[in-house]
Amino acid sequence: MxxxxxxxxxxxxxxxxxxxxxxxxxxxxxxxxxxxxxxxxxxxxxxxxxxxxxxxxxxxxxxxxxxxxxxxxxxxxxxxxxxxxxxERTLREIVDYLPTESLSFDLRRLSDATITVPTQTRPNAPLQRLLGLLEDADEVWTASHAFNEQTLTVVRERTLEGDQRFNGVFSRSAIEALTHDSGLRRRLEGLLETEHASVRITDEEIPLAVMIVDDVVTLLLRDDDGILRASVDVSDEVIRSWAENTFEAYWERATPLDVEMVGSG
CATH class of the missing domain: 1.10.10.10 (Winged helix-like DNA-binding domain superfamily/Winged helix DNA-binding domain)
Known part of the structure; x- marks a missing residue:
């Protein structure tokens, strides 16, 4: 040896x-x-x-x-x-879904993260974890390649009531998926009509969904088929700074989304 x-x-x-x-x-x-x-x-x-x-x-x-x-x-x-x-032990279960090339911070910053993965009894555990955070949040910023029905419903209700400020940048495919469903399109239109929400659309690839929910940064990890495999929540100043910079970069290059654009879609 x-x-x-x-x-x-x-x-x-x-x-x-x-x-x-x-x-x-x-x-x-x-x-x-x-x-x-x-x-x-x-x-x-x-x-x-x-x-x-x-x-x-x-x-x-x-x-x-x-x-x-x-x-x-x-x-x-x-x-x-x-x-x-x-x-490494913390991240072992999710490393296959972690796009490390998109992360410019030391992975040791994730050592205290709360990681939620699906189980046999709670297959939607990562989404439920996120929804729980959103239901109590005052401010939300996100850059994501997906915008699912449950998340849209929560942020629409919270912003309509004036209890939440929401800013989101989404890939074009995420918005188009909503506009192809009449019910979801109406919910999206309702979100866009509130003064407490701003949404932008981008043609850029967003490899990792990043959300800042009050003082918590949430990373949503999906597999190659788009299935949500884990949510990673962490309160860390360095990761928050990275998340803010990531969001702002997408936001500045994205196009504002309005009701007319959704209706024409």
């Missing part, structure tokens, strides 16, 4: 080792303080500190211990690795 892998294994096989190295990277600690923080016995701590001293990861100063520069380097690198693995 490569020596670097052996060192990773040495650290990874003991949660106490990881905890002690992190604690000492943050601040000086006595053995008593380490025992209180980790729950490890004094005998265990003795072995850990001796192993760390052999690797020059820690130094003792009187009754206190502190991580060396290389010890802090290892602690930081191991924490980064854990965050990467945690994110």
């Amino acid at each position: 490569d020596s670097s892998l052996e060192e990773i294994e040495f650290l990874a096989l003991s949660a106490n080792r990881v905890d002690v190295l992190r604690l000492l990277s943050d601040d000086r600690c006595t053995r008593r303080e380490l025992a209180e923080a980790t729950g490890a016995s004094q005998a265990t701590l003795g072995r850990i500190l001796a192993d760390f001293d052999d690797r020059s990861w820690v130094r003792r100063d009187g009754s206190e211990y502190a991580a060396t520069a290389t010890g802090r380097l290892v602690a930081t690198g191991f924490t980064d690795l854990q965050e990467i693995i945690e994110t």
Whole structure:
């Protein structure tokens, strides 16, 4: 085994080792303080500190211990690795539907995301999750390649009542799908007639549906057949900035949609 892998294994096989190295990277600690923080016995701590001293990861100063520069380097690198693995585990089920080429942010930003996928008992779980957010939202911005009946119904009712401000950019195919159904066309016309909604249409490809629902960014992931496979909700400043920039870019290049255009469609 490569020596670097052996060192990773040495650290990874003991949660106490990881905890002690992190604690000492943050601040000086006595053995008593380490025992209180980790729950490890004094005998265990003795072995850990001796192993760390052999690797020059820690130094003792009187009754206190502190991580060396290389010890802090290892602690930081191991924490980064854990965050990467945690994110991978979070995204493992949906990675096949995630258009990563459209995402300019670090995927680790999704480590705390709420991911909703269909189940046998709740096949429409991702859509229901989205509708739940929309039903309580004051402001919604979206750029999407789809505009389904349920979403249209919710935002139309909310905007008609003056309880929501809605701005959406949709692909031409999404709007045409609504106009080909007389009932959905009337609902779309009703949405366009409200002063609280603005809709634009684009001929650009929108590979990923992005919604900003108040303080939550929602990504809607579909497969190659257009079937909704997951909703990903996250509250993160970096991802929100990316979502806002993405929406604004589509919005600026899109054409405003009005009732006359829908009727003629």
